[in-house]
Amino acid sequence: MQKIAFSRSLVIYEDFIAAIGEAKTIFITAHVGPDGDTLGSMLGFKFALEKACPHIQRVDCVISGKMPDAYRFLPGIKEVLRMETATTLLPQYDMAISVDCGSPDRLGLARPLFEGAKISVNIDHHISNDRFGKLNIVETTAAASAEVAFDILKTMKIPMDANIATCLYTGIVTDTGGFKYSNTTAKVMETTAALISAGANPEYIFKQLYEEQPLSQVMLQADALRQTQFNPEYTIGWAVVTRELLNQHNALDEHIDGLVESIRRVDTVLIAVVFKETESGITKVSIRSDTHDIDVSAVMAQFGGGGHKMAAGCTMEMSITEAPKALLPLLEEKVRQKLLVS
Numbered sequence: 001m002q003k004i005a006f007s008r009s010l011v012i013y014e015d016f017i018a019a020i021g022e023a024k025t026i027f028i029t030a031h032v033g034p035d036g037d038t039l040g041s042m043l044g045f046k047f048a049l050e051k052a053c054p055h056i057q058r059v060d061c062v063i064s065g066k067m068p069d070a071y072r073f074l075p076g077i078k079e080v081l082r083m084e085t086a087t088t089l090l091p092q093y094d095m096a097i098s099v100d101c102g103s104p105d106r107l108g109l110a111r112p113l114f115e116g117a118k119i120s121v122n123i124d125h126h127i128s129n130d131r132f133g134k135l136n137i138v139e140t141t142a143a144a145s146a147e148v149a150f151d152i153l154k155t156m157k158i159p160m161d162a163n164i165a166t167c168l169y170t171g172i173v174t175d176t177g178g179f180k181y182s183n184t185t186a187k188v189m190e191t192t193a194a195l196i197s198a199g200a201n202p203e204y205i206f207k208q209l210y211e212e213q214p215l216s217q218v219m220l221q222a223d224a225l226r227q228t229q230f231n232p233e234y235t236i237g238w239a240v241v242t243r244e245l246l247n248q249h250n251a252l253d254e255h256i257d258g259l260v261e262s263i264r265r266v267d268t269v270l271i272a273v274v275f276k277e278t279e280s281g282i283t284k285v286s287i288r289s290d291t292h293d294i295d296v297s298a299v300m301a302q303f304g305g306g307g308h309k310m311a312a313g314c315t316m317e318m319s320i321t322e323a324p325k326a327l328l329p330l331l332e333e334k335v336r337q338k339l340l341v342s
Contacts (some may be wrong), residue, residue, distance in 0.1 A: 020053060024058075026093060027110075028046060034063050041144075047161070164198070220249040221262065237264075296334075
C-alpha cells in the first residue's frame, strides 16, 4: 500500500493527479454519521472535478445512513445518494475517494464499492487513520479534511468558485468549532480567506450551522445538560442520552451535536463525554479533552474508535448503562496522571 507524503508547501500529487487523468467514473464517499467536514469535502471535490475534468463522465457522491438536516443548505446536497436507497450506482468505478474517514469500517455500506474500485484514495486528517486506500493523502496537522482538499485542488490548479468555496469553508468552520479550537492556525485563516474571496459567505454559513436549530434539539440538549453528571472533583462531566430521552423530545440522533461542547465549557472540566444509546442498543461515545495533556483518541482506540488528541469518538458494544462503567475509570486515570505532573 502506497502512502503519498503530504506537506503544507507546494507538493505535486503525481499519483493522484495521474489517476484522476485516467478515471472516467468516480465514487466519493464519507464516514457514517456524516458531518460538515466530510460532506463539505465530498461536495467540494465533486464540483471541482466536474468543473475542471471534462473527461470524467460521472461523479457520484454517496453516504451511508441519514443525511443530517443541518447541512441541507450546502450546494449539491440533494445530489448526494444514500447507499440504502441508491439504484443508479455502477458495479465498479475507476476511482473511489474516501474523505474524512479514519478506517474502512467507518465507510458503512459504501465499503464494498470503495474497495472494489480500480483505485481507491483515502483523503483525511485524523491521526488515527488506518491508511486503508491504495493511495493515501493523510495530513494529520490539518484542521479539517476540507483544508487538505483545498491544498489538493490548489496543487491541481483548479480555480475556486462559490460552490466549491462554500462546501470547503463549511468543512473547516465545523471542524474548528467556528474557529475556536486550537487547530485554528494561521494556515487555516489564510485558506478560509481565499475561500471567502472565492464566494463563501461566512455570515450565511454560520447562521445555517449554529443559529437555526429546531425546538426539539434545543429542548433535548437542555434536558441532557440538566441531567449531566460529574465526578467528585468536577474534572469529568458526562451526559447519557437514551432512546427514551430522544423520543421524549421527538429528537433525532443528529440533535445531540454540540452537547459535548457545552459540557466542556464548565471551567473545571478536563474531559467531557456524551454517551448516546443507538437504535440497536449499543452505545456511541463522543469525547472532548480541554487540555493537550490528555489524549482522548488513545482512550477511544481501546474501543476501536479514534479521532484527534482532543476530540474523538467510538462505538462501544455495550448497553447505555454498562458503557459509562467501562469508560469512566479509564478517564479518571487519565486525569489523575495529568494532575500528578501538573
